[in-house]
Amino acid sequence: MSRDSTADDEYLAYVNGRLPALRRLAYLLSGDRDQADDLVQETITKLYARWSKISRADNVDAYVHTMIVRAFLDEKRRGWWRVGLFGSIPEERAEKAAGLEDRTMLRAALKQVPPKQQAVLVLRFLYDRPVAEVAQILGCSEGTVKSQTSHGLNALRRIIGDPVPANPNGEGGPR
Amino acid sequence: MxxxxxxxxxxxxxxxxxxxxxxxxxxxxxxxxxxRARRVRTVSTAAVITAVVATAGALVLRPTTEHVLPALPPDPVKPSSCVAQKLEFGKAASAEVTGGDPTGTYLVGTTNSWAGAESRTVLVWEKGELTASVPTPERMPVMSDINGSGIAVGGTAEMPSLPFFLRDGKVTRLKGDGTAIAINEAGEIAGNYEKRGEAAPQRWASPDAEPEVMPVPAGANGGRTVDIDENGTVVTSFYTTKGEKAFLWHADGSVEPIAGPDRLDRSNVQPIAFHFGWLYAEVRGGQSSAAGRSDSGIQRYHVPTRTWQQVSAATWEAHVPAPTNIGGFQSEIPQVFVGRQILELPDMTETPDDGYTVDFISENAKVVAGNKFSLTASDNNPPDPIIWSCR
Known part of the structure; x- marks a missing residue:
């Protein structure tokens, strides 16, 4: 909790400044606008509850990214997207409205990848986080991030029909 | 590639x-x-309440004349040792303890405290043992206080707020809207009127009574209840044109502003809770001319004598348990004020992510209760309710 109104002001300044970035990360993870808003709503609720502690952290953004990814993984595990805070509307309406079939297909493929691998792929290739930071966010080793990257990409290759490399554990260079 | x-x-x-x-x-x-869900400080009303309640009734300010002063109450003896024990809560995924009666015989809490939970159960512990697990109605209220008769009060965790009480094993709506916060041994209940963005303190003479809304002091807007004492005096906090100010709403209906320690109205006083015959508060700004030092920090106020005492210059040194979320924070080690001293409680830390709230202390300081939380709000590290038995 904040000890004075200044803390509330700081929280509001932080959240208002970060909302676009948080929505983007949540949207990249979930692929659905309503689900993304659910994720952000849950995260900033917890953030307010912990603001007294988290605001003193060296890297508040890292904390918040961790919270939003954990919220994503937990909700995938619980599977209550369908009864989210805002009452979801059917998915992919924006995608189809835009006529972007490839993107829709790719998003659908990504959703078939196990949630933790989804998170690794999104954080590394869409949110441009280095391996070390992804490991910190997911609470695992850098080696696990690399192996989850490889497994996730191979899963994507199989789903969309791209050939899987001969060395299924092949890893890219460090980012 | x-x-x-x-x-x-x-x-x-x-x-x-x-x-x-x-x-x-x-x-x-x-x-x-x-x-609400994490028992952290009440959000700044100025930031979220857009409308101001307009209440009927005359505001009667109690004169602040000095008279024969009663003695200051003695503090309980600071315990020499405490034993920590997790409170049982059945098969729920998590639970939190939220309050207790003045003797520490009864503790009350809830399962699944997080916002958006799909079910909640009111938990009552007697002498540290789980004795009641009461399903809540559809709106799943969370109880925040309980008295020695086993009557607990609270409100819904999600908006819009509705007040509830637990009596004889049943959770029932209190009359009116808003939320209930605290109950004293006489069964008088204090809470907040909250409806359509309006907020003001309110109280019930008993669980079956109609609520009475507090008249808003001049120059104040959104206000809220903090606690109720055994005399039926409700301490409240309002946002005024001069900052955050505390007011006592006495049982006779009169309203008394609490002057800060400097008596010059330069400081902001945020009341937290009644303990040991004192009102504990966080004071910001101001400087008592006699002391020549800042008044900021945790101070306590003796209502009958209007006496202020400094408790701690730091606001984060130890917890001041409160039936509201005011004054609550998470710390890496559990510590609580006993009088003006700090009681260090044994921790139950299992991971570096563990933190603590201290949500209750009995008037004799022999029973303390709180919760172990994830400092990063991780759902993989759910809250655990703890009782500390001290001697």
Whole structure:
């Protein structure tokens, strides 16, 4: 909790400044606008509850990214997207409205990848986080991030029909 | 093409930036839910309440004349040792203890305290043992206080707020809207009127009574209840043109402003809770001319004598348990004020992510209760209710 109104002001300044970035990360993870808003709503609720502690952290953004990814993984595990805070509307309406079939297909493929691998792929290739930071966010080793990257990409290759490399554990260079 | 190049080229088309369309994220709701669900400080009313309640009734300010002063109450003896024990809560995923009666015989809490939970149960512990697990109605209220008769009061964790009480094993609506916060041994209940963005303290003479809304002091807008003492005096906090100010709403209906330690109205006084015959408060700003030092920190106020005493210059040194979320915070080690001293409690830390709230202390300081939380709000580290038995 904040000890004075200044803390509330700081929280509001932080959240208002970060909302676009948080929505983007949540949207990249979930692929659905309503689900993304659910994720952000849950995260900033917890953030307010912990603001007294988290605001003193060296890297508040890292904390918040961790919270939003954990919220994503937990909700995938619980599977209550369908009864989210805002009452979801059917998915992919924006995608189809835009006529972007490839993107829709790719998003659908990504959703078939196990949630933790989804998170690794999104954080590394869409949110441009280095391996070390992804490991910190997911609470695992850098080696696990690399192996989850490889497994996730191979899963994507199989789903969309791209050939899987001969060395299924092949890893890219460090980012 | 290595994995990095493949992943980047494959997934990059999905990066369409921020989703289009209006956001339905509600920051004010997040602050309100965070405050209620995690027992953190009440959100700044000025930030979230857009309308001001207009209440009927005359505001009667009690004269602040000095008279024969009663003696200051003695503090309980600071315990020499305490034993920590997790409170049982059945098969729920998590639970929190939220309050207790003045003797520490009864503790009350809830399962699944987080905002958006799909079910909640009111938990009552007697002498540290789980004795009641009462399913809640559809709106799943959370009890915040309990008295020595085993009557607990609280409100819904999610908006809009509705007040409830637990009596004889049944959770029932209190009359009116808003939320109930604290109950004394006489069964008098204090809470807040909250409806359509309006907020003001209110009280019930008993669980069956109609609520009475407090008249708003001149120059004040949104206000809230903090606690009720055994005399039926409700301590409240209002946002005024001069900052955050505390007011006593006496049982006879009169309203008395609490002057800060400097008596010059330069400081902001945020009351936290009654303990040991004192009102504990956080004071910000101001400087007592006699002492020549800042008044900021945790201070306590003796209502009958209007005496202020400094407890701690630091606001985060130890916990001041409160039936509201005011004054609550998470610390890496559990510590609580006993009188003006700090009682260090044994921790139950299992991971570096563990933190603590201290949510209750009995008037003899022999029973303390609180919760172990994830400092990073991780759902993988759910809250655990703890009782500390001291001697």
């Amino acid at each position: 290595n994995d990095d190049e493949y992943g980047t080229s494959l997934l990059r088309p999905l990066d369409t930036g921020v989703p289009d369309g209006p956001s339905r994220i509600n920051v004010a709701k997040a602050m309100g839910d965070g405050r």
